[in-house]
Amino acid sequence: MAEPIIMPKQGQSVESCIISKWHKKKGDQVSKGDILFSYETDKASFEEESPVDGILLDVFFEEGDDVPCLLNVCVIGQEGESTEEFNPNSGQEESAQQEDAVKEESKDADQSVPPAEVQTEQAVPAVSQAEGAVNRISPRAKNLAERLGVDIRYASPTGPYGRIIEQDVLALRDAGHMLTPAAAAAGGASGIAGTGLGGRVTTSDLQAPAAAAETISAPAVQSSAGWLVTDPGYEEVKVPNIRKVIAKAMHQSLATTAQLTLNTSFDATDLLNYRKKLKASMERLGLANITLNDMILFAVSRTLGNHKDLNAHFLNDTIRYFHHVNLGIAVDTDRGLMVPTLFGADTLSLNELSIRAKQLAEECKSGSINPDLLRNGSFTVTNLGTLDIESFTPVLNPPQTGILGVNNIVQRAREVNGEYEFYPAMGLSLTFDHRAIDGAPAARFLKELKTNLESFSVLLVR
C-alpha cells in the first residue's frame, strides 16, 4: 500500500510551508529515515524524513511551492502502485486554482504584510498572519483606507477571524498612519517621516534617500574602454524566505521607530568568579553548563521588573506592559538570525533558564523550532561579545521598546586609592525606542542592570 507524505503542520499558526529543497527525486529508492525534502516557514525550516522504505513514486509539488499544511506532498510505495488517488491537484482545475490562489496570496503577503513579528505583536489572531493565509480586510475598510490614505499594515483587526474592518481603519487614521495613494503604490512605508498633507508620506519622501545615495556614489567619469570583462563576476541567488523576513523586519524597525543606543560596561569580576564556582561544581550539583550569557539573561529578567517601559510593546496609541518577561534571545543560525522567546524568564531559576535557552538555540539551529516560539517577546538580548565586538547598535525588534547588546570583555584600568588596577569590563549596548521611553529612564535601567551584574551573587539571593 502506497503511503502519502503530508506537509506537516508546524505549530498552530502555520497554514502552509514552502518546499525549499527536494533531497530525493521521483523514482528514487528511499529508506526509512532518509530526508525527503526540506521545507520552511517564514520563521524556521525543517526536514521531512521518510517514515517507510520504498520508492518515491510521485511528487506533487516542486521546490518553491507553497503547500498548505496537511496536503499530500509525495507518495512512497512499491513499483507499479497508483498514486493518483493521493494527488491533491488531481483532475480538479479548482484545486489547481486554489493552489495558484495560495501562491498569489503569499506573494501578496510578501509584498504588503509587515514583518510577522510586528503584526504578531499587534494582537492579530493567529490565523491571519500565517504564511499563505488570506490578508483579511473588508472591501469597505480597504476602500476607506485607500481614500483616507491609511496604512492598513498597521491595523489592529477587530473583525471576526482577524478581519480588518472599517473601525480599524478609522483607528489608524486617528493614530496617524497615513500614506498618500501614490506613495502606497510605490511601496512606501508610513514609518518614513511624511512631508505631505497631514503628515502623509509622499512619493518624494520615499525618493529622498535614494536620490541622496545617487549623488554620493556618482563616480568621476573616466575612460573605461578595455576594462570590460565578459565574466559578469557575480552570481544571483534567490533570497531565501527567512532572509526576506529579516530584511523587512530590520528595515521596518529602523524606518518606523525612534531608536538610539546607550553604551556602558560593568565590572565582570563577580560574574566570572561565580561562573568559575558553578563550573567546578557543575557535575556534582547536576547543573547545566551555565554561560555568562545565561547569567546576563537572568540579570536582565530580574531587572526589567523595575523598568516596565522597556518590557513593553509600543502600539502607537497604546502601550502594552507585560506582567512577565518574555525574553527574546537572538540566535545566529546558518540560515540567518532567529529570535526564539523564553517565556516567563523572570520566573525561572538560573539553571532552568540556562537549560531552556540552550534548547531554544539548538532548535533554531536545527530548524525544528516551533514557530509559535518565535513570537511574542517583550524584550530581546543579543550577544556579539563572543565575536569580540566591543560595542554596537542592536536593532530593535518592534514593537518591543528595548534590546540589549552584550559585548566582549576587555581589561580596563581604573584608579583605586591612587593606584591603577585592571579589571574585566564587559560592554553593554542598550537600544531603546525614544517614542516609548526617554533617555534618562533607559539609562537608569542600564545602571541597575550594571549594579545587579556586578553583585551577581547578591542578585541570586534576592
Added chain:
Amino acid sequence: MPRSQFIDPAEVRKSGYIKFQDIPVNQYNKTIEEEKSNFSTEDFLRIYRDMAIIREFETMLNTIKTTGEYKGVKYNHPGPAHLSIGQEASAVGQAYILDKDDYIFGSHRSHGEILAKGLSAIEKLGDKELMEVMESYFDGAILRVVEGRQKDKSNVKELAVDFLIYGTLAEIFARETGFHKGLGGSMHAFFTPFGIYPNNAIVGGSADISVGAALYKKVNQQKGIVIANIGDASLGCGPVWEAICLATMDQFKKLWEEPYRGGLPLIFNFYNNLYGMGGQTYGETMGFEILARLGAGVNPEQMHAERVDGYNPLAVIDVMKRKKKILEEKQGPVLLDTLTYRFSGHSPSDASSYRTKEEVDLWMSIDAISAYRKQLVDAKVAADDKFEEILEATGELINKSYGLAIDDEISPRMNMIAKPDQIADLMFSNEKIEKMDDREPEVLMPKEENPRVVQISRKIRTATQDGKPVSANRVYSYRDAIFEAIMDKFYTDPTLIAYGEENRDWGGAFAVYRGLTEALPYNRLFNSPISEGAIVGSAVGYGMCGGRVIVELMYCDFLGRAGDEVFNQLSKWQAMSAGVLKMPVVVRVSVGSKYGAQHSQDWTSLCAHIPGLKVVFPATPYDAKGLMNSALAGTDPVIFFESQRLYGIGEEFQPEGVPEGYYEVEIGEPDIKKEGKDITILTVGATLYRALDAAKILEEKYGLSAEVIDARSIVPFNYDKVLESVQKTGRIVLASDACERGSHLNDIAQNISELAFDYLDAPPVVVGARNWITPAYELEDAFFPQPEWIIDAIHEKILPLKGHVSKNNFTPNEQLRNNRRGV
C-alpha cells in the same frame, strides 16, 4: 356547511341502495341516408375536408420530424410534435357544432383540435368579423404574411383558413409570426378569437383550468360552453379528479341563486386513444375498462357520461348536439369518452414498442377518413373524384403554409439580440385595471351597512393611542386591513370572485372574510372542495378568460398540493401567450406557526424561484391593505403571503394609522421601518418584529443603531433602498422564517454582495429557520429566528460585540458541519 342546509340524521342514516342508470356506449347507429336531413352535401364534404386538412398537417410534421423534409423541401424542427394522426374524426366531430363563443382547452396533442375548431369558427363567422379578427390580431402581423396569396382574392374564408394554418404552423416552428410569437409552441398553441384556448403540455392540465373558464361563463353570464379536451391517461392525475369535484359541486344546483343556479357549462372530454404514452389505460394502467364508467360515481346525474365512437365524425357530432343541449339546460357538467386511436406514436421518437403492428394495421384499415369517404361515395353524396380534388387542394394548402412558415425572411424568429427584452417584457403585464367589466357589481347590501364594516369603523386604526397599546378587540388589525381591501374591490369589480376552503360562513380559517358572506351571493363567494390544485387551476382559467379572482389555500404548506397549477400554469400563461392573456389572480396563503411541520412553513422562496409570479408578504396592516389593493388592481398573478402571527396586530409604523380610503402600496418596494446607521437588518414577513427587538438590544446593550427594512415584496424587488442603506452601514443581516437553505434571502444577499461589494464591511449574513421540520409550538424558539440569533450572528460574522457571549453557534465550522450533514 352553510347554515341554510340542514342535515337530517333520519335522512342520511336511511337504508337503501344507490341506483345507477345505464351509461350509453357507442349507441350511434345512423346511416348517411338518415343523416341527409341533418347535413347538406357541402356539410358532408366540409367535414371530410377538415379531417383531410388535419391529416395532411400532421403528416407534414411527421415527415419533417422523421425525414427532415416535406415534399422535397428540407426543414429541421427540433421542437416537439405530438401528433394526432388517426384522431381527426373526433376533433372535427366535436368542433362541428361549436362557434367562437364555445371555448376548448387542449393537451399536448391538440394540433387537430386547433385546426378543427378554427375551421368550424371560420365557417360560422361572417366575412366582416373574420377580417376584424385578422386585422386586429397583433396589428395584422399574421394577416400580412398570408394575404394576397389566395386563388380567389375576394374569398375571406379562404384567407382565414390560410391564416389559421399558417398561424398555427408558425407558432409550432417558434416564429414571431405565430399565434403567440412562437412563445407557446406545439404544446401550447391556441387562438382565443376563435374560442381556442390554451393547450397544455402538462397531462390533464386543462381540466381545472377549464372549470375556471366554465365558472367565468356562468358567473359573468357569458354565452357558450367550455370543453376540456384531455386524454384518457390524465384520469390518473389528481388535479383532474379535483377539477371534476369542483365542477360537480352540489351548491351550483342547490345554493346558487337564479340566474346562476344550475350546473356548469362544461364537458370533460376524454380523447380516449387507449394509451398514455406507452401505458395502456385499457387493461394495464387503469381499471375502468370503459372510461365513461367513471361518471357514475361522481354525482346522481352520472355526469351524463357516454362513450362515443370517435372514429365516426357523425357520431361525435350527434353526441355533441345532445350534450350541448344538456349544458344549455344547466344540467352540466358532462363526461364524454370519445374513443379514438392514434396511428402515430406518442411523439416521432416513439417506436411503438408497446403495441403490435397488427393492432396498428387493424385500426388503420378502418381509418375514419377513408371509411367516411367510402360511406359518402356509397350513399352517393359525391363522386370519388370530388374527394381527390379535396385532397389535392389540401396538399396545396398545407404546402403553402409550410413554405411561408419555414422562410426566415417572411417568418422570422424573435430577434433576441436586437430586442433582448422581448420575453422579459412579457413576463408580467403590469397593467392597472380598476375593474375587468363595467357592469354594476352584484352585492347583497350597501357596503356601509355590512356588520363587519360597521364593526371596523369603530376600531382604532393605530396600534397605540396616547402612548398605550390599543386592546385586541378595539385595534384595527392586519386581518381587518386585508378584508377592507378585498371588500372594496368586491364593490368595484363585478367580475371579482373569491373561493377556497372555508371562505363563506366560517369567514375564512383566520377570520379575514368574516362579513363577506353577508355582502356577497354564492356566485361571488363560495366554499370549494379541499382541492388545492383545482382551486388554483380554476382561478387560472377564470383569470385568462378575463375575470378577476382571489383564491385562498389556507396554510402556505398546502401550496405543494397546487404545485403544478402555481408553478406551471399561473406563472406561465401570460408570457406563453405573448401577452394575449392576462392573469389577474391573487392566491392567498397563510404562513402558520404552532401547528408543527406541515403547517408552519414560509415558502416565499419556492414561489420566488418560479419566473412569472409576483410574491408579496406584508407584515403590517398598512402594507397588507396597500399591497392587497395593488394586487387586486393589477393584471398579474400575485402569491399573497400572510402570517398567522400577525392577523391580530395593529399598525405601529404609520403615525396617522391605516387610511380608511383607498391607497396602494406598490408591489416591489421595500420599506424602511426603522432608521439607523450602523447595521441594516432586512426582513421578510413576521420576522420584522423580532428584528426590531434585536435592533433594540443592539441599541441598548451595544450602542449600535440598526436600520430595519421590511422587504414587503419578494418578486419584484427594488434594491435601491437596501443598497443605499448598506452603503451607509456597510453591514447587513437578512432574516426570515423560511428555512435557511435555499431561502430567497441568500439570493438577495448575493445580489447585495455584488452590487454593494465595495461598501461592505462584512459579508451579508442570512439568518433563517433551521433546516429541520418545524417542531411543536413549545420548541419553536429553537427553530425560527429569534432576536438573539440576529445578535449572535452579527457578533460572530459581522462585528464582534464587546462583552457579548453567543448562545447560538454561528461559527464557520458549525456552518460547514451542518452543510455536511444536510441540515
